[in-house]
Amino acid sequence: MTQNPTASDDVVPTPSSPAPDVVRCAYMELVVTDLKRSRDFYVDVLNLVVTHEDDTTIYLRSMEEFIHHNLVLRQGEQPAVAVFSYRVRSPEELDKAVAFYEELGCPVKRSKDGFLKGIGEAVRVQDPLGFPLEFFYEVDHVERLAWRYDLYTPGALVRLDHFNQVYPDVPKAVRHMEDLGFRVTEDIQDDEGTTYAAWMRRKPTVHDTAMTGGAGPRMHHVAFATHEKHNILAICDKLGALRLSDHIERGPGRHGVSNAFYLYLRDPDGHRVEIYTQDYYTGDPDNPVVTWDVHDNQRRDWWGTPVVPSWYTEASTVLDLEGNPVPAQVRTDDSEMEVTIGADGFSYTRKGDEDSMPHWKLGEYKLGHQL
Ligand code: XXG
Ligand code: FE2
Ligand code: CA
Numbered sequence: 156m157t158q159n160p161t162a163s164d165d166v167v168p169t170p171s172s173p174a175p176d177v178v179r180c181a182y183m184e185l186v187v188t189d190l191k192r193s194r195d196f197y198v199d200v201l202n203l204v205v206t207h208e209d210d211t212t213i214y215l216r217s218m219e220e221f222i223h224h225n226l227v228l229r230q231g232e233q234p235a236v237a238v239f240s241y242r243v244r245s246p247e248e249l250d251k252a253v254a255f256y257e258e259l260g261c262p263v264k265r266s267k268d269g270f271l272k273g274i275g276e277a278v279r280v281q282d283p284l285g286f287p288l289e290f291f292y293e294v295d296h297v298e299r300l301a302w303r304y305d306l307y308t309p310g311a312l313v314r315l316d317h318f319n320q321v322y323p324d325v326p327k328a329v330r331h332m333e334d335l336g337f338r339v340t341e342d343i344q345d346d347e348g349t350t351y352a353a354w355m356r357r358k359p360t361v362h363d364t365a366m367t368g369g370a371g372p373r374m375h376h377v378a379f380a381t382h383e384k385h386n387i388l389a390i391c392d393k394l395g396a397l398r399l400s401d402h403i404e405r406g407p408g409r410h411g412v413s414n415a416f417y418l419y420l421r422d423p424d425g426h427r428v429e430i431y432t433q434d435y436y437t438g439d440p441d442n443p444v445v446t447w448d449v450h451d452n453q454r455r456d457w458w459g460t461p462v463v464p465s466w467y468t469e470a471s472t473v474l475d476l477e478g479n480p481v482p483a484q485v486r487t488d489d490s491e492m493e494v495t496i497g498a499d500g501f502s503y504t505r506k507g508d509e510d511s512m513p514h515w516k517l518g519e520y521k522l523g524h525q526l
Contacts (some may be wrong), residue, residue: 165281165324167331173255174336175290176244180318180363182224183377184238184271185426186231186474192423194226200399201390201428202308206297207272209424214272215314217379221299223273224307224375225315234424235472236277238270239318239364240289241357249278252290254281255335262476269293284328285372285481286320286473309389312379316431317440318364319435320377321470325350328366340437341412341445343454343491351449351491354412359438361413368491370483373470376419378429383470384416387430391418405466409457412447419466426471449494450509452502460503467492 175447187193194213197203203215205342206224214224221491222242229237251267256263264270264280269277275293282288300306322328327351329339337355340362344350354362381387387407394400404427415434421427447454455462467490469510472480494500503509 165327167327167334169334170255170258171260174255174334174373175248175252177290177336177357177363178242178244179358180239180315181242181291182226182240182293182315183318183374184229184240185377185415185422185424185471186233186235186237187228187422188231188234189423190230193391196402196422197226197228197262199383200393200397200402200508201312202310202397203312204300204306211225212272214435216297216299217314218303218307219313220227220315221296223295223297224271225342227271229472233472233480235474236287237427237474237478238289239320239374240274240277240291241363242294242316242403243290244293246276246292248292249276249290252280253276256282257489259283261308261461264476275295279476281475281481285475285479287476287481309485310386310393310430311381312430315433316334316360316376316378316380316429317362319365319367319368319429320364320370321373321375321483323368323371323484324488325353325366325368326422329353329355332364332366338437338442339444340442341447343412343447343449345489349449349488351489352412359436361415361434361437368469368486369487371383371470371472372472372481373483374426375470376427376429377432377481381430384432387416387432390420390430394420403499405463406456406460408460411454411457412445425469425472427466427469434463448506449491450502451506452495453505461496463520464496492526 168419207214211230213228215226216224264279273295274291277291280291340354342353351368352367366477402420404421407418413434416432418430452459495502
């Protein structure tokens with residue numbers, strides 16, 4: 156890892172070219188090291204639907220998706236993320252994407268036939284933060300399985316909900332994503348003005364992507380939505396029944412941020428997948444931003460359940476447009492884990508009563524910290 160020069164005075168310039176009109180996060184392309192094992196996890200355990208597969212690549216979708224895929228698994232040597240892909244509002248938006256990123260001096264590739272099966276003309280860039288992004292409009296439509304209750308399983312995944320990215324300088328990343336047309340819905344800060352994480356949207360939910368402070372650029376997780384909380388519990392029960400409970404990293408629980416019910420899993424390569432349900436509508440132009448205090452012990456879990464250290468520290472490598480790993484820069488601002496867990500940090504349940512954390516819960520934090 157290289158050292159991040161200065162976290163705060165480093166700003167990505169705002170391009171004079173208009174940003175492409177992004178509709179929503181559409182799919183992620185994951186590099187996996189054992190395609191068969193990953194297929195077992197995503198198809199046999201999580202019941203994603205196979206749109207197409209060959210010896211090297213599996214194209215998957217959730218039950219309510221009508222575009223060709225919302226997750227791609229590609230066989231490779233090292234686990235990584237090849238692309239975070241966004242759908243744009245019209246084919247013309249691709250010209251805007253090219254101009255926007257070329258003005259920023261970013262690597263840009265455009266393909267008339269698309270980079271992957273099922274996707275038409277597309278633009279891929281390595282954005283100024285180092286993340287590989289794709290923009291496309293044209294896409295094959297496939298059967299939307301929303302009415303196929305004969306195929307539904309108790310833990311059915313219905314939509315791709317969001318991405319989550321790790322980056323050392325969250326304000327820099329947020330400012331750049333705002334230039335791309337994203338709006339902040341929630342964030343986590345402290346009284347000194349340090350930002351630890353931020354959630355940003357294009358579609359009218361809490362987010363299409365979020366920035367989590369940490370060594371990056373890396374991919375924190377990809378999240379699929381279920382209809383109901385009980386679907387998430389069914390996934391936990393199934394993992395237990397299959398003696399695969401070690402794939403559960405955090406949860407189930409209720410988030411403070413986003414108000415959603417959640418579960419985090421790790422796939423066979425360690426890629427983190429969140430199962431998520433019931434956040435709220437954010438589409439009004441004056442949707443209020445919710446800012447959480449980093450010391451509020453209910454911000455990341457509404458029930459105050461401690462966040463496991465791996466959730467803060469581990470994330471997936473991202474690739475540049477040539478397929479090479481992008482080196483991660485360390486965060487120089489305070490780390491959220493350090494300011495909230497253990498001897499130097501603190502969390503409160505009731506503000507003004509900062510010593511209120513019961514001793515057994517503090518013990519749990521410290522134990523977690525040492526692991
Ligand atoms: O989607 C999310 C998350 O980014 O995965 C994490 C919503 C909320 C949270 S948090 O852990 O901050 O409650
Ligand atoms: Fe998430
Ligand atoms: Ca809710």
